[in-house]
Amino acid sequence: MTTELKITGMTCGHCQSAVTKALRAVPGVQNAQVDLSTGQAIVEGDADLQALVAAVTEEGYTAQRASTPAGLR
Template sequence: MSRTLTVEGMSCEHCEQSVKEALEGVAGVEDASADHESASATVDGDADPDALVAAVREAGYDASA
């Protein structure tokens, strides 16, 4: 299953990488990507949406599922 999150606060490719790595650390994530221009991240897998949001927030960005 694919899920898209809204991620606020990303301004560059380094930010995208930080968000991607945070999401990949969540149980159930098979693949993740982030795009600062669209202020979004896409996650493949069956991870808990609340865990995804929490991981992005721990990385220093705001997120909503």
């Protein structure tokens, strides 16, 4: 399963690295990629959404499920 998150508050490469590391540490995550320029994270695995959001929040950023464009619903 793939989960897309919108991350806010990241301003630099260190932020990106911290969020990536936090997401990858969540049980059930197989891989996580964070894009600083778009503020998006793509997480692969069966991790719980609340656990992903909590991991990002603990690092000092905010996260929510990215909305799906209307044409892709």
